Amino acid sequence: MRAPSRTMSARAAAPLLALLLVAAVTLGGAPTPTPREDAIDFPDEDNEVLDPRKVVDLLGEEDYLDVLVGGGEDGKWLSLPGFGIFDGCINPPAECPNSNVTFWLYTRELGGEPEQLDVAVPESIEYARWARGKPVKVLIHGYTGNKDYSPNTEIRPAYLNYSDFNVISVDWSPLAPSPCYVQATYNVALVGNCTAQLLDEMVRLGVAALEDIHVVGFSLGGQVAGNIANYLRSGTLTRITGLDPALPLFTTISTSPRLDASDARFVDVIHTNAGWKGKLLPSGHLDFYLNSIIQQPGCSWDSSCDHARAPAYFAESIASPQGFWGFSCTSIISFYTGLCSPGDAAEMVLMGEHANSSARGVYFAYTNPTFPFAKGHDLGEAVENLHNATSQVSGALGETALNATSGSHRPSLHHDN
Ligand SMILES: *[C@@H]1O[C@H](CO)[C@@H](O)[C@H](O)[C@H]1NC(C)=O
Ligand SMILES: *[C@@H]1O[C@H](CO)[C@@H](O)[C@H](O)[C@H]1NC(C)=O
Ligand SMILES: *[C@@H]1O[C@H](CO)[C@@H](O)[C@H](O)[C@H]1NC(C)=O
Ligand SMILES: *[C@@H]1O[C@H](CO)[C@@H](O)[C@H](O)[C@H]1NC(C)=O
Ligand SMILES: *[C@@H]1O[C@H](CO)[C@@H](O)[C@H](O)[C@H]1NC(C)=O
Ligand SMILES: *[C@@H]1O[C@H](CO)[C@@H](O)[C@H](O)[C@H]1NC(C)=O
Numbered sequence: 001m002r003a004p005s006r007t008m009s010a011r012a013a014a015p016l017l018a019l020l021l022v023a024a025v026t027l028g029g030a031p032t033p034t035p036r037e038d039a040i041d042f043p044d045e046d047n048e049v050l051d052p053r054k055v056v057d058l059l060g061e062e063d064y065l066d067v068l069v070g071g072g073e074d075g076k077w078l079s080l081p082g083f084g085i086f087d088g089c090i091n092p093p094a095e096c097p098n099s100n101v102t103f104w105l106y107t108r109e110l111g112g113e114p115e116q117l118d119v120a121v122p123e124s125i126e127y128a129r130w131a132r133g134k135p136v137k138v139l140i141h142g143y144t145g146n147k148d149y150s151p152n153t154e155i156r157p158a159y160l161n162y163s164d165f166n167v168i169s170v171d172w173s174p175l176a177p178s179p180c181y182v183q184a185t186y187n188v189a190l191v192g193n194c195t196a197q198l199l200d201e202m203v204r205l206g207v208a209a210l211e212d213i214h215v216v217g218f219s220l221g222g223q224v225a226g227n228i229a230n231y232l233r234s235g236t237l238t239r240i241t242g243l244d245p246a247l248p249l250f251t252t253i254s255t256s257p258r259l260d261a262s263d264a265r266f267v268d269v270i271h272t273n274a275g276w277k278g279k280l281l282p283s284g285h286l287d288f289y290l291n292s293i294i295q296q297p298g299c300s301w302d303s304s305c306d307h308a309r310a311p312a313y314f315a316e317s318i319a320s321p322q323g324f325w326g327f328s329c330t331s332i333i334s335f336y337t338g339l340c341s342p343g344d345a346a347e348m349v350l351m352g353e354h355a356n357s358s359a360r361g362v363y364f365a366y367t368n369p370t371f372p373f374a375k376g377h378d379l380g381e382a383v384e385n386l387h388n389a390t391s392q393v394s395g396a397l398g399e400t401a402l403n404a405t406s407g408s409h410r411p412s413l414h415h416d417n
Contacts, residue, residue: 089177089180089182089183090187091186092175092187092190094189094190094193096119096194096197097118097119097197098194100172100174100175101170101172101175101190101194102118102147102170102171103116103117103118103171104147104168105128105166105168106168106169107130107131107166107167108131109131114147114169115128115129117168117202119194119197119198122201125198125205126205126207130166130207130208131165134163134164134165134166135165135212136165136166136168136208136212136213137155137159138168138195138199138213138215139156139168139217139218140170140172140191140215140216140218140221140222140224140225141170141173141176141219141220141221142176142217142219142220142221142222142246143176143181143219144176144177145173145176145218145219145221147169147171149173150218150308150311151218151221151243151310151311151314151315152169154311154312154314154315155167155311155314156169157315158316158319159318162319170191170195170221172187172224175187184220185220185223185246188223188224188227189227191224191227192224192225192226192227192229192230192231195215195228196228196229196230196231197231199228199232199237200232203235210234210235210237210238211238212238213237213238214238214239214241215237215239215240215264216240216241217240217242217243217245217259218243218244218310219243219244219246219277219278219307220246222242222245222246222259223245223259225240225241225259226242226245226258226259226260228240228263229262229263229264236265237263237265239264239267239268240259240263240264240266240268240284241267241270242268242269242270242283242284243310243311243314244270244271244272244273244277244278244307244310245258245269246277246278246279259279259284260283260284261283261284261285266284266285266286266357267283267284267285267286268285268286268287268288268351268355269284269286269287270288270290270310270351270352271287271288271290271293272290272291272296272306272307272310272313273294273295273296273303273309273310274289274293275293275294276294276303276307277303277306277307278307278310280332286355286359286360286361286363287362287363288324288351288363288364289332289335289363289365290310290313290364290365290367291365291366291367293364294306296309296367298370309373312371312373313352313367313373313374316352316373316374317351317352317353317354317374318352320352320374322372322374322375322376323351323352323354323374323376323377324350324365324367324373324374324375325345325348325349325377326348326350326363326365327340327341327347327348327349327364328347328349328361328362328363329362329363330362331362332362335364345377349361
């Protein structure tokens with residue numbers, strides 16, 4: 001990470017501030033499965049789709065977005081007042097089908113040669129070589145991604161190795177390139193609309209049943225998944241899995257554009273970089289927080305690594321013999337203050353692909369630092385870990401905030417997903 005040229009504080013302090021706000025919101029109140037974030041939101045304007053210019057107005061000139069322009073070693077850091085609006089970014093017409101949102105079918109039979117599903121050409125959907133009657137898994141990448149980028153790289157092979165599923169990779173890469181984060185968040189609604197249109201067509205043409213469709217979105221793709229519900233006409237989605245759904249710009253807007261429990265019958269969420277690149281507050285019916293919630297073992301304070309662990313854990317969960325098991329705790333604050341400890345193995349809840357769709361609430365789980373990440377039910381060291389995590393993270397969050405204000409460590413969105 002490069003040393004930035006400017007210092008700032010408001011944004012860097014956000015995780016700490018958010019923790020304090022969670023404390024204020026959750027302490028004392030009875031736990032609910034999906035605490036609303038409205039209490040800490042900016043006043044929202046009648047559930048409209050987010051307009052980046054409005055967000056800039058709301059955030060004002062005090063906030064910054066770090067972007068790495070050009071990418072890699074040759075890239076250049078820019079610190080932008082407000083969230084940057086770049087002239088070169090696409091602001092496409094809100095029309096579906098849209099040539100910049102494409103859908104690719106993968107099955108065992110198709111191997112590495114996907115077939116494109118094009119809503120403008122119904123035959124491409126009707127006569128695609130589906131694994132008929134088999135579950136449909138829809139994978140959605142995030143900022144700077146594409147169909148051959150996380151979470152597709154981890155999860156697609158894991159699904160196809162596990163069973164003869166239909167995997168559809170959504171590719172909206174032309175609408176989500178660096179440094180266009182703001183425009184990418186704006187395009188999330190459009191991608192949700194176009195994906196809903198595809199799913200409606202699949203149902204209409206009888207190639208898939210709505211009950212068999214499971215949408216899995218990573219980072220900004222998790223927010224796309226939440227948007228599908230706003231446009232789907234054939235019914236309610238059965239399941240959405242949000243993998244560390246994106247935080248930046250999604251704290252300040254109303255529930256309709258972001259992933260929440262109303263978006264499918266079952267919304268399960270895995271948080272691995274909570275309060276930083278990923279959402280801090282619960283976003284579904286069943287929310288798992290891993291390890292110290294913001295940082296993952298083996299990642300050494302690289303938030304892109306922490307963030308990318310969400311698809312890695314989920315991919316492993318598909319065929320894991322041990323499984324990832326979590327214990328219940330009513331809130332992050334209770335977890336941090338040591339009020340919860342892993343109880344009876346019988347009360348633990350399974351995370352990932354095979355999660356129980358009736359399970360509700362907030363759970364905490366631990367992983368190994370390297371593959372295989374799953375630890376099964378074995379939380380022998382969990383109580384000790386819990387206290388270690390508490391002290392380490394509260395120390396580290398403080399240190400990060402200090403580092404951020406002194407300019408040596410700041411949140412940034414480069415190589416985000
Ligand atoms: C798709 O993206 C290209 C640039 O990659 C842009 O010129 C074009 O207008 C976009 N088309 C639509 C339909 O959004
Ligand atoms: C969603 O896409 C359809 C088809 O292009 C369009 O008619 C509709 O206006 C879009 N909805 C929004 C809110 O953009
Ligand atoms: C594929 O699945 C088999 C078991 O069916 C397993 O032994 C193998 O490790 C898996 N391969 C990968 C790459 O996950
Ligand atoms: C799923 O969870 C529900 C609600 O907690 C519980 O009643 C049921 O026994 C669980 N099913 C399985 C297979 O664990
Ligand atoms: C917890 O921290 C103590 C003191 O730093 C250390 O000795 C112990 O190994 C840690 N336990 C675990 C399970 O990491
Ligand atoms: C904070 O900065 C110090 C000195 O540059 C560094 O050793 C430490 O790892 C940083 N901590 C975090 C959490 O980034």
